[in-house]
Amino acid sequence: MKWKGRRKSSNVEDRRGSSKGKIAAGGGIIALIFIAIQLFTGGDATEILNQFQEQAPAGETRELTAEEKEVGEFTKVVLADTEDVWHQLFQQSGARYEEPGMVLFSDAVNTACGGASAAAGPFYCPADQTIYMDLRFFEELRTRFGAEGGDFAIAYVIAHEVGHHIQTILGTSGKVRQLQQNLNQRESNELSVALELQADFYAGIWAHYNREYLEGGDIQEALSAASAVGDDAIQRRTSGKVVPDAFTHGTSEQRMEWFMKGYRSGDLSRGDTFKQLAN
Numbered sequence: 474m475k476w477k478g479r480r481k482s483s484n485v486e487d488r489r490g491s492s493k494g495k496i497a498a499g500g501g502i503i504a505l506i507f508i509a510i511q512l513f514t515g516g517d518a519t520e521i522l523n524q525f526q527e528q529a530p531a532g533e534t535r536e537l538t539a540e541e542k543e544v545g546e547f548t549k550v551v552l553a554d555t556e557d558v559w560h561q562l563f564q565q566s567g568a569r570y571e572e573p574g575m576v577l578f579s580d581a582v583n584t585a586c587g588g589a590s591a592a593a594g595p596f597y598c599p600a601d602q603t604i605y606m607d608l609r610f611f612e613e614l615r616t617r618f619g620a621e622g623g624d625f626a627i628a629y630v631i632a633h634e635v636g637h638h639i640q641t642i643l644g645t646s647g648k649v650r651q652l653q654q655n656l657n658q659r660e661s662n663e664l665s666v667a668l669e670l671q672a673d674f675y676a677g678i679w680a681h682y683n684r685e686y687l688e689g690g691d692i693q694e695a696l697s698a699a700s701a702v703g704d705d706a707i708q709r710r711t712s713g714k715v716v717p718d719a720f721t722h723g724t725s726e727q728r729m730e731w732f733m734k735g736y737r738s739g740d741l742s743r744g745d746t747f748k749q750l751a752n
């Protein structure tokens with residue numbers, strides 16, 4: 474993505490290098506499942522977050538490497554791009570877009586949704602309307618989830634989390650959580666899937682309106698990331714079998730499909746991922 478020299482969002486707080494707190498978390502498999510949940514949940518990750526006890530940061534600080542600084546700058550440009558696109562789209566429907574915050578962290582972070590460890594990966598907390606990004610997640614995405622990596626994988630995930638912010642301010646997430654209280658696990662999971670796929674659709678919408686800055690291979694990087702984090706792909710890696718009823722985020726194919734639907738059309742009215750559930 475062409476990003477150098479472009480506007481950076483002022484809504485990003487970089488806490489990397491300052492939080493040295495250690496998290497009392499479980500072994501690799503727990504971390505893996507945790508990552509899977511975090512990237513895709515719209516908000517009910519809160520309970521899981523709270524299971525992770527955060528210890529007070531030791532207060533040490535360290536200088537960020539040149540590479541870390543550059544990735545930080547990149548995320549600021551991506552968030553600024555999402556602000557521009559969503560301001561425009563909200564304006565067209567006579568509404569005002571409230572920008573989300575974004576916190577870059579390493580090791581551990583405190584949020585209005587509870588404490589989170591670095592294993593959390595990226596997530597959105599509706600209570601403080603902030604996206605939390607542990608950028609080392611993208612290394613895991615490549616090495617453990619087999620995604621291609623690249624800068625646009627990061628851009629896609631930020632745009633996906635912004636999608637959860639859109640769902641929060643439009644009231645979609647709240648409505649879904651309310652409905653889920655009276656549903657069984659399988660039905661509740663179906664709604665979670667619809668919410669996640671819609672966030673992928675919104676990420677696609679953002680990419681559509683950001684086309685002038687895309688470079689060859691960008692969409693492929695986004696699709697590769699979306700595919701690597703599909704429920705079926707994660708289940709196959711963690712348990713070796715695929716259990717559709719336990720899906721909460723959608724299959725690799727569905728995630729790529731909804732991202733592409735948004736990307737190709739740029740048409741918000743096509744993002745009703747809940748409609749298919751009514752049949």
Ligand SMILES: [Zn+2]
Nearest residue numbers: 512513514672
């Ligand atoms: Zn999500």
